[in-house]
Amino acid sequence: MSTLEQFRQQTRAWLEANCPDSQRQPIVKEEQIWGGRRRTFPSADAKLWFERMRDRGWTAPEWPSEYGGGGLNPEQAQILQEEMQALGCRPPLYEIGLWMFGPALLKFGTEAQKAEHIPKIVRGEIRWSQGYSEPAAGSDLAGLKTRAEDKGDHFLVNGTKIWTTQADKADWIFCLVRTDPNAPKQEGISFLLIDMETRGVSTSPIQLISGESEFCQTFFDDVVVPKENLVGEFNQGWTVAKELLKHERKLMSIMGAMAEREEEDLRHLAKRYIGVDEQGKIRDPILRDRVTRHLMQSGADALTNKRLYQLLEQGQAEPNLPLIMKYVSTTEVQRKDELLLAILGNRGLSWHDDEFSDGEKRTVQNWAYNKAHTIAGGTSEIQLNIIAKRVLQLPG
Amino acid sequence: MNMILNEEQRLLKETAHGFLQSHAPVAAMRKLRDDRDTLGYSAELWRQLVELGIASIVLPEEYGGLDFGFLGLGAVLEEMGRNLTASPLFSSVVLGASALELGGSEQQRQEIFPQLVEGKLSLALAIDEQQHHQPLATAVKLQIEGDALRITGSKVFVQDGHSADKLLVVTRSSGKPGDRQGISLVLVDRETAGIEVTRTHMMDGRNAAKITFNDVEITPEQLVGPINQGMDILQPVLDRGAICMAAEMLGGIQEVFDRTIEYLKEREQFDVKIGSFQALQHRAAIMYCKIEQCRSAVLDALAALDNHSTDVSLKASQAKALVNDCYILVSNEAVQMHGGMGITDELDIGLYLKRARVSVQIMGDSLYHRDRYASLLGY
Numbered sequence: 001m002s003t004l005e006q007f008r009q010q011t012r013a014w015l016e017a018n019c020p021d022s023q024r025q026p027i028v029k030e031e032q033i034w035g036g037r038r039r040t041f042p043s044a045d046a047k048l049w050f051e052r053m054r055d056r057g058w059t060a061p062e063w064p065s066e067y068g069g070g071g072l073n074p075e076q077a078q079i080l081q082e083e084m085q086a087l088g089c090r091p092p093l094y095e096i097g098l099w100m101f102g103p104a105l106l107k108f109g110t111e112a113q114k115a116e117h118i119p120k121i122v123r124g125e126i127r128w129s130q131g132y133s134e135p136a137a138g139s140d141l142a143g144l145k146t147r148a149e150d151k152g153d154h155f156l157v158n159g160t161k162i163w164t165t166q167a168d169k170a171d172w173i174f175c176l177v178r179t180d181p182n183a184p185k186q187e188g189i190s191f192l193l194i195d196m197e198t199r200g201v202s203t204s205p206i207q208l209i210s211g212e213s214e215f216c217q218t219f220f221d222d223v224v225v226p227k228e229n230l231v232g233e234f235n236q237g238w239t240v241a242k243e244l245l246k247h248e249r250k251l252m253s254i255m256g257a258m259a260e261r262e263e264e265d266l267r268h269l270a271k272r273y274i275g276v277d278e279q280g281k282i283r284d285p286i287l288r289d290r291v292t293r294h295l296m297q298s299g300a301d302a303l304t305n306k307r308l309y310q311l312l313e314q315g316q317a318e319p320n321l322p323l324i325m326k327y328v329s330t331t332e333v334q335r336k337d338e339l340l341l342a343i344l345g346n347r348g349l350s351w352h353d354d355e356f357s358d359g360e361k362r363t364v365q366n367w368a369y370n371k372a373h374t375i376a377g378g379t380s381e382i383q384l385n386i387i388a389k390r391v392l393q394l395p396g
Numbered sequence: 397m398n399m400i401l402n403e404e405q406r407l408l409k410e411t412a413h414g415f416l417q418s419h420a421p422v423a424a425m426r427k428l429r430d431d432r433d434t435l436g437y438s439a440e441l442w443r444q445l446v447e448l449g450i451a452s453i454v455l456p457e458e459y460g461g462l463d464f465g466f467l468g469l470g471a472v473l474e475e476m477g478r479n480l481t482a483s484p485l486f487s488s489v490v491l492g493a494s495a496l497e498l499g500g501s502e503q504q505r506q507e508i509f510p511q512l513v514e515g516k517l518s519l520a521l522a523i524d525e526q527q528h529h530q531p532l533a534t535a536v537k538l539q540i541e542g543d544a545l546r547i548t549g550s551k552v553f554v555q556d557g558h559s560a561d562k563l564l565v566v567t568r569s570s571g572k573p574g575d576r577q578g579i580s581l582v583l584v585d586r587e588t589a590g591i592e593v594t595r596t597h598m599m600d601g602r603n604a605a606k607i608t609f610n611d612v613e614i615t616p617e618q619l620v621g622p623i624n625q626g627m628d629i630l631q632p633v634l635d636r637g638a639i640c641m642a643a644e645m646l647g648g649i650q651e652v653f654d655r656t657i658e659y660l661k662e663r664e665q666f667d668v669k670i671g672s673f674q675a676l677q678h679r680a681a682i683m684y685c686k687i688e689q690c691r692s693a694v695l696d697a698l699a700a701l702d703n704h705s706t707d708v709s710l711k712a713s714q715a716k717a718l719v720n721d722c723y724i725l726v727s728n729e730a731v732q733m734h735g736g737m738g739i740t741d742e743l744d745i746g747l748y749l750k751r752a753r754v755s756v757q758i759m760g761d762s763l764y765h766r767d768r769y770a771s772l773l774g775y
Contacts, residue, residue: 267775282775291775292766296693296714303692307399314400324685387684388677392657396672 008079015087018052020045024088032094036127037171046090050124053092060098060122063106067118075313096165097121097128099251101174104244108191108232117172117193129196130248131161131175131218132241139382141176142185142238146220148177148192155179155192155230157200157223163376167203167216170196174244180235191237193229194220210368211351245378249326252377253305256329266291266339273343287342294336301329320391327383330373337367397703399695401467408464409471411448416479419444422744425480429601435559436595436603437482446515451489456497459509466636466701470643470694477647480744480751482602484518487556490640491633492519495564499581499621499629508562520560520586521633522551522607529760531566531579531630536609538567538580540623543616547582547609555758557605558595560586565609569624579626582618589613600747600754635712638759639697642712642719645755646694649687649719649726652748656680656730663735676733683726690715690722710772717765723752 022045031042033050041047053059056070061077063069072080102121105114120126137144146159157177167173173194180188194201200223205213232240267282270291275283282288308321340363341348351361351368374380388394401409420441428438445451453469455461469490476483493512496505496519511517525535536549547567557563563584571578586593590612596604621629657680660671670676697711705711727749731738738745756762 267770267773271775276775280774281770288770288775289763289766292717292770295773296718296766296769297689299714300689300693300718303399303696304689307692307695310398310400316400321688324688327681328685328689381678384678384681385674387681388674391684392677392680394657394660394671394677394680395669396677 004075004079007076008083011080011083012087015083015089018049019087019089020049022046023049023090025090026088027090031090033092033124034127034166034169035093035095035097035121035124036169037125038169039124039127049090050092054123057122059093059095059124060102063102063118063122067106067114068122069118078309078313093124095121095124095127096130097126100130100244100247101128103247104240105231107243108240110228112228113193113231126172127166127170129164129167129170129173129216129218131164131167131173131194133163134160135162135217139379141241142189144176144178144189146175146177147181148179148190148225150179154227155225157192157194157220157225159220161218161220162206163215164203164218165215167196167218168205172196173201173218174231176237176241179237183235186238188235189237189241190234191231191240192225193231194223194225198223198225200224208369209371210365212365212369246322248377249383250322252373253322253325253329256326256333256373266294266336266343269340270343273345273347287339290339290342294332294339298332298336301325301332304328323383323387323391326377327380327387330370331380333370333373337363337370341367397696397699397705399692399699401471404464405468405471408453408468409475412450412472412475413478415444415448416475416481420476420479420481420483422480422747425482425601425747426744428482432597434595436556436601437484437559441481442483443515445483445485446513450485451515452513454489455493455509455513459505460513461509466639466698467695470640470698473640473644474647474650477644477649478651480600480648480747484520484556484560486637486640486644487520487560488512488518491521491555491637492560492562492564494633494636495519495521495581495620495629496583498632499626500583501617501620503617504583504620517562518556518560519562519564520554520557520605521564521566521637522554522557523566523630523634524553525549525551529757529764531627531634532576533573534566534568534579535573536565536567538569538582540569545582545614545616545618547584547612547614550606550608552606553596553757554605554607556603557586557607558593558603562586563591563607564620566626566630569626571624576627578624579630580623581620581626581629582614583620584612584614584618598754600751602754631709634759635708636701638712638716638765639694639701639708641755641759642690642694642715643698645719645723645752646687646690648748648751648755649690649723652730652745653683653687653726655745656726656733659734670733679729679733683722683729686718686722686725690719693718710769713760713765713769713772716760717762717769720756720762720765724756727752 033046057065057068058070061070061072061080065071098121102118105117132141134144134146148155148157173196175192175194176189177192178188179190200221203216203218206215206217207213270282270287274287277283308318311318344360347360348364350356351365449462450472452461453464454466457463496508523531539546563586565582565584567580567582569578569580590610592608594606596606598604660676661669663670693715697715700708700711730745731749734745737743
């Protein structure tokens, strides 16, 4: 038996013995476990599952074991993911530090920074937020104005960040700050880590069109930040920022791909709400065709993801495919959301009223929430710019 | 399903690429069209392709084939699509040989496959009767009186029907048009008395035919597979056809797209390259995304054929529908982005535009395939 096959069997056995039944049910938003000083667990089972995975470092399977990670190689990590999927195990930890910040810090952080921050992410002890966009710097991210002045033994930070993910619940925030106002846009930026408990940091939640408040605006008013919180070279923060964005877009395309599939099967929903003819076909041929278009399209997205993975597995780098995934999957999610609303008719117009079922309400709320998908992490337009320039090498 | 070509398959693709570029570039296709060539393809080129083993790629080894699989064949078809290469590979091997492989008698295979491998004989599948591909609507009648079988009716849009030596004819032996039961497949010589073949000159310059059967008498030995059960053989044949045609189309899409991107980098207006305009960049980027999605769907469907998957029909319809729409989009955009030059016959872009429309109709357009996909999934 190959060592990988052995690893698969051991992993499966361990998951079967250690993942409580309740943690093998499809996850709902309210039961996700987020890290942080103020973390709570929805149930004893959830806590147990989190702790068992944490103790193996499997909250961050591929991170080095010296920082508390699982130390798995990519093949093993893939096997772990496949086995978790096969058993329906819930992710043990949801955390921006895990998805976006950690990988960038592992690449650009100093030894001391990694030793300080990485284990706390793996163990779910610190919750991170992202300080990138500003009210006047969205797609033009490098136009950011939040300033960090070099005051000798510390930086003094002033300005504001927007779309800071759950900053009201986060412990630390990683920020892009302007450290040289005279340099060309991308060259005067540094990457700073700021403790949210520092004097002068305040947050205010933003209510979204979906009624949720996942994002905040965060204000920095004469905030003193120690020098050792600079990641990467001074004025070279854009390099770190791009690395992190790569992980963010990958995350967005995975979320998109999941959202493409997670709803109750579209065709059953369409049959139920639209009705069927004597042959069992959805009665409205145009809606039936739209359902099929979506299924084919999302099927092709999933296959493209799979092809990308197969190429990587065989050592054939395909740097262009990841660049299209964010655009295609988030676009298709929204197409599906619109289709769902068309299917639900007037049953798809409320998420407050008890007159409507949970499924109906969730569908509508997702429709509104998912409008963020083609904006966050680089808008669709920015993604198309990147494809045009980097892949197709078009001029200008 | 593994969507990545292995070493051997990659090598085959490279060989086909090099050979077709030097022996069958688009200019060769253009010449066939301008000469109104009676055959519709170059016999010499076909002989050379046969020598390279292209005709034997998917045929079983026991009959002299290479049993090399559909991912390999798809790679060759893609290269043909790039060059708009006219050849009987699709009609004769993908459709014709598949029908005999899946439904033919031992005697039929023994007689035909060795000749096919040597390029001495070609086949065509006569299936469509009306404006649209709709196999169940088959009405051409097969009348059975004891040992005497007679075919009456007309077929249209028979790919290479004008030049094929033998025809596989989809007939109705019982029931009414629309029924799955009652379809029978028969094998006849094109030159049989009572068969009238008229070449139809399609806009892509290829060979298609209208074939009328005037009370054509055949024997029970000419049946391919059991009587009335023809759809059981035909369905996998048509799935192979849809997937392989999608592979050919993918090559055409890629080529016309690549040429368009090159043009965007060369053409100047308002003192800048037109490729610097965001309005064009975004449309180009969207096409790139769609092409990659199509590539995934086609490779997955070809792999499904090689793995004898149970969901080949679904994958065939998914691939053909997506590729149909993509070829129409990309060929239209290619014309538009080439501006005035795009509508001249001097440029090859128009040849792709036309091939796109013809190939969309071969083995079913997108409405047909989306309807079939939905029906297969029970909605």
